[in-house]
Amino acid sequence: MSTQRRQAPTIHDVAQAAGVSSMTASRVVNGYPHVRQAVRDKVEEAIKTLGYRPNSLARATRTGVSLIGMLYSNASSSNLSNYLMGAFRQASQSGCQLLIEPSQAHPTPAQAVQKLVDAGVGSVILPPPLCDDAAILESLEKAGVGAVSFATAFPREGAPAVFIDDFAGARMMTRHLIDLGHVDIAFVRGDPAHSTAQRREQGFRETMAQAGLTVNDAYVADGGFSYRGGLEAARHLLNLRRRPSAIFAANDDMAAAVSAVAHGLGLSIPADLSIAGFDDTSVATTVWPELTTIRQPIADMAASAVKLAMDLARPGGEPGVHVQGELQLIERASTAAPPR
Amino acid sequence: MSTQRRQAPTIHDVAQAAGVSSMTASRVVNGYPHVRQAVRDKVEEAIKTLGYRPNSLARATRTGVSLIGMLYSNASSSNLSNYLMGAFRQASQSGCQLLIEPSQAHPTPAQAVQKLVDAGVGSVILPPPLCDDAAILESLEKAGVGAVSFATAFPREGAPAVFIDDFAGARMMTRHLIDLGHVDIAFVRGDPAHSTAQRREQGFRETMAQAGLTVNDAYVADGGFSYRGGLEAARHLLNLRRRPSAIFAANDDMAAAVSAVAHGLGLSIPADLSIAGFDDTSVATTVWPELTTIRQPIADMAASAVKLAMDLARPGGEPGVHVQGELQLIERASTAAPPR
DNA sequence: TCTTGTTATGATATCGTTACCAATATCAGG
DNA sequence: CCTGATATTGGTAACGATATCATAACAAGA
Secondary structure, three states: OOOOOOOOOOHHHHHHHHOOOHHHHHHHHOOOOOOOHHHHHHHHHHHHHHOOOOOHHHHHHHHOOOEEEEEEOHHHHHHHHHHHHHHHHHHHHHOOEEEEEEHHHOOOHHHHHHHHHHOOOOEEEEOOOHHHOHHHHHHHHHHOOEEEEEOOOOOOOOOOEEEOOHHHHHHHHHHHHHHHOOOOEEEEEOOOOOHHHHHHHHHHHHHHHHOOOOOOHHHEEEOOOOHHHHHHHHHHHHOOOOOOOEEEEOOHHHHHHHHHHHHHOOOOOOOOOEEEOOEOOOHHHHOOOOOEEEEOOHHHHHHHHHHHHHHHHOOOOOOOOEEEOOOEEEOOOOOOOOOO | OOOOOOOOOOHHHHHHHHOOOHHHHHHHHOOOOOOOHHHHHHHHHHHHHHOOOOOHHHHHHHHOOOEEEEEEOHHHHHHHHHHHHHHHHHHHHHOOEEEEEEHHHOOOHHHHHHHHHHOOOOEEEEOOOHHHOHHHHHHHHHHOOEEEEEOOOOOOOOOOEEEOOHHHHHHHHHHHHHHHOOOOEEEEEOOOOOHHHHHHHHHHHHHHHHOOOOOOHHHEEEOOOOHHHHHHHHHHHHOOOOOOOEEEEOOHHHHHHHHHHHHHOOOOOOOOOEEEOOEOOOHHHHOOOOOEEEEOOHHHHHHHHHHHHHHHHOOOOOOOOEEEOOOEEEOOOOOOOOOO
């Protein structure tokens, strides 16, 4: 029964064990040059033996802390936890503090941004639709606070941004449905205020066109990215005289709504109707059958955003970096070949 | 266009501005006694003038950092973001690092716990069902790592825990339905492996009994806390010869499933059927109509858990503290008086 | 007046880390 | 063998905050 709380080893312990100065050990830990391979090996062995883990807080005090502001809108709330996970993991690694502010807790998004600025953040991370809001970007520039755009479909040249290729994602999914043999494919649009909604629709339309398929106007319904909007869109689409054999919704919430309506009409999924979503949020695996969807690496993207934000806050930071997340088509049980 | 990055003021700046030593300033900041009111005022004014904000990272280096392990199971994934938000907010305030580990990423929960221990955490936060697992608790004790139980329905005496009164919550909701005039009230049970599921069922049953209402066995269905399980439970309940006029599901996911099935059967909510959930997760406001449910202050509870975990990791920490979250009945559009 | 005790303040050391600079080792070219 | 450049190391001083101890001030009791 060892109640002994073992003290975490410090870099000095490592240095002593390896028989070098703590400075040299620090250099090894941080991968700096000008350390002989032999010494490097010794230090690395000591690190492994002692189980040393750098204390990122102490490191941050020396390197200079940054306070980074992060907004979130609970619109994409299913993705929120991944967003937070990735951001905080990176923040803890880089030793910066994150100040999180729900944008919908303020009358206007501008006020949420102002609150962060007043708190003294060095830079902020803006999710959609704020990252496409010219007024907000301008007020930030005036305050001398840099902004990293997160998940915008139109990253600005010369400004740091983390995003995915919504167009390509929509293409992948449309392609998938076409390859399964579908011809009558309907689309549920997102909120046009979000740049991503536009790109996803373009991706759908162009892929259909390239495959020589026409997109009937009645086959494109507005869902506003919400479950409720998805319900109405689904009611419209599934009551058409010529019912589509597949419905591609611009996000998972709407796809889930389509699924609910389809069940209500006694349709069997995917035998009677294929349903595809986008985002791979938790609802994609909550509903039954689980949704075929496009996964974005939200956590990694959030981590990248924090990294960019830190660079931005640093005096010598190099702005204008773009990071693109890799998309992946996740095939689950909600899509199949159309009924004969 | 001031590109000048203002340096954040330190406690020394404050001290100088107030004409005292940094130690005295620190005492004021931390609310320690033994500072004259006049001096306290002077320092506080300096803090306000300079806009000083304590650097919690630097503070933590001196006070002793703790690395706190946090497990999560994506079972309650809708609550995950709130859980993370609260925990991270507190961690950043207290200057501790959080190491988060998804328990389902490991073959057994015990291995997830072991990974945290190996990483050198000072204590861990255990959500259900891990917090009720005797084997895990024992192995932690052997390793000398304290555990804070999160959201268990049976907090152990003498062990730190953060929880809600599931029993009382279920009572509140059952009472609400009875007060609306419902008599034929059905219940969708959660996963019996979770202690909270049992307590919620007890709360339902006892309140019914106290109101002189009988609970028909056919009116209690198993839903396993999942959407899918909720679907089956709802199909069973809504196809009974004598259909209940209200269904109380032990969590929101299952309530959402009930809602979906009810829509499918052409029932109007709440005119034909009242539906109640528990947890107030994001699905409660995603489905239509929005769910009447019981809100738990998950974020605050997570923050408390982090605080307890830090106390636990500190040598002189006082264990055995219990923190209970306040419940609140959120009345939305899914409940109303029963049809005549 | 002289303890004695309590309250109020400051000086200094320290946390774990890295920045900065000085010191030494090594090597190429003459 | 020397010269200067470059690679490799260590010493020291920070970073921002607090713990600890010492000191100063003041009041109450002997």
